[in-house]
Amino acid sequence: MADAAGAAGARDTTESVETDAGTARVTWHRADRPGLVLALGHGAGGGVEARDLRALPAHGVSVALVEQPWRVAGKKVAPAPRTLDLGWRGLWPVLEGPGLPVVAGGRSAGARVACRTAAELGAVAVLALSFPLHPPGRPEKSRADELLGTGLPTLVVQGGNDPFGRPAEFPPGGAGGPGYEIVEVPYADHGFAVPRRADLTQERALEIVTGAVTEWTVSLG
Numbered sequence: 001m002a003d004a005a006g007a008a009g010a011r012d013t014t015e016s017v018e019t020d021a022g023t024a025r026v027t028w029h030r031a032d033r034p035g036l037v038l039a040l041g042h043g044a045g046g047g048v049e050a051r052d053l054r055a056l057p058a059h060g061v062s063v064a065l066v067e068q069p070w071r072v073a074g075k076k077v078a079p080a081p082r083t084l085d086l087g088w089r090g091l092w093p094v095l096e097g098p099g100l101p102v103v104a105g106g107r108s109a110g111a112r113v114a115c116r117t118a119a120e121l122g123a124v125a126v127l128a129l130s131f132p133l134h135p136p137g138r139p140e141k142s143r144a145d146e147l148l149g150t151g152l153p154t155l156v157v158q159g160g161n162d163p164f165g166r167p168a169e170f171p172p173g174g175a176g177g178p179g180y181e182i183v184e185v186p187y188a189d190h191g192f193a194v195p196r197r198a199d200l201t202q203e204r205a206l207e208i209v210t211g212a213v214t215e216w217t218v219s220l221g
Helices: 006-011 051-055 081-095 109-121 144-148 202-220
Strands: 012-019 022-029 036-041 061-067 102-107 125-129 154-159 180-185
Touching (some): 012 081, 022 081, 036 109, 036 125, 036 202, 061 081, 102 109, 109 144, 125 202, 154 202, 180 202
Parallel strands (some): 102 125, 125 154
Antiparallel strands (some): 022 061
């Protein structure tokens, strides 16, 4: 069931979707002549208003910002990973609705969901923004197997000072498959924020994110 789209008309719309985990929401930002759908889930600590999710350009890609049921319901704590995966799976028919290849993506916890489910759902690639390689200060609790197990072309965009895993901590891209590539945003933390003293502006940091994603998605087509 579609909600009011506002002045943007048919290109920018929001719809509610019933899943086995509850009611989710998809906000569409449609390109004029898209060749791909980029589906992006949010993290455990925020929603689709995150700066990097909202800044991604269309450039021939229709972007679908996905709000998980727990967030739509107004809850403050994300559920267990299996429940997040359940909600994401329930949204997939809607994401495939335009009849275009779908790139599964997300930031932080949303990136983990995308990695875990992309192959089974038929995604063509995975975008992981601020992949939480491990809990802060706990490098022994690695989640690298989720990233290495996608079996699909995968792009990781990671802050240089991300406490959930700095780029140098990531393992090699994996043998026997497409592996992954990683782009570093210098000085940036888990939310791609950079300190004022850094030799990099916040605007430039976001340009690195959007530029890397744009170049990569174009290469998929």
